[in-house]
Amino acid sequence: MVFTEYIKQRLKHKYFLTRYRNVVKIRYIGLAFTPLLSYFNGPFSLTRGGSLNGNCKWTGTGWTVEVLHSRAGVSTTILISVGSGERLLLDCGDGTLRDLLNREVDPKRIAGVLISHGHFDHVGGLHPVLGFIRMVGRNSDFFVVAPEGSFEDRLIIKAFTEAYGGTIPFNINRREVREGAELELAGIKIIPFGVVHHGSTEMEGIGPRLPSLGYKLFYNDERVIYTGDCGLDSGLEKHIQGVNLAIIEATLDEPGGELEAKVHLSIESARRIAEPAETAFIIHRPGGAAPKKVTR
């Protein structure tokens, strides 16, 4: 190697190291300021308690609720675990099976999934979960609860049952429900409520309203609410009073307009709506933004 080239490489290396050290410093400064940011956050203390892959976990009396993953337009999956060992999923986005196995959760113990709506980031992980529990020989019913009129999960189940015919050792018990239709799964009382959520793509802009539900869960005198994807027109405020945990979507960085009314909440509105809740997880953030935990 010519000497000048060697010097150039050394300098490059040094430059890289300096940059790396600065990144590390900035990170530390960021960490140091986090409690201050929390302090100035008004009535809430905002903890950056989440990463994209979890750490948004709430523990109630005899049950836990954990956001396994949530990222707008990619995947949302929430795991409910009760003391008896039974589990329930709220939505079932891509990566659900991987996230369950990473946490050593036995997919055979999952009673079923409550689907908020048929968008791919909420149902994309259903086929692998069904495939896995077929492979390991589950023989009890797997429940799929979906909003009346939704079809995406039905088509996934149809493809799965057509592909594997008579070799599925369990029954897929799919139910379409509407607002107020009370049911019970894994010992949890469930009451769905209607929310306003329209499709939205680059090509069509704001599309038609979709069959979409949020879910209220009751267990041991505690209440958890999950909004699914929803616009401001959903009037969520009436559902939040007195809840122990609210899991609220906040896809938009800026409030206002038709997009917020009909498609997704902004972070500002989500935080305002979350105010009466004892604890709130603000999820379904875009890009690399992590879910946020908000506690009173």
Ligand SMILES: [Zn+2]
């Ligand atoms: Zn979504």
Ligand SMILES: [Zn+2]
């Ligand atoms: Zn959606």
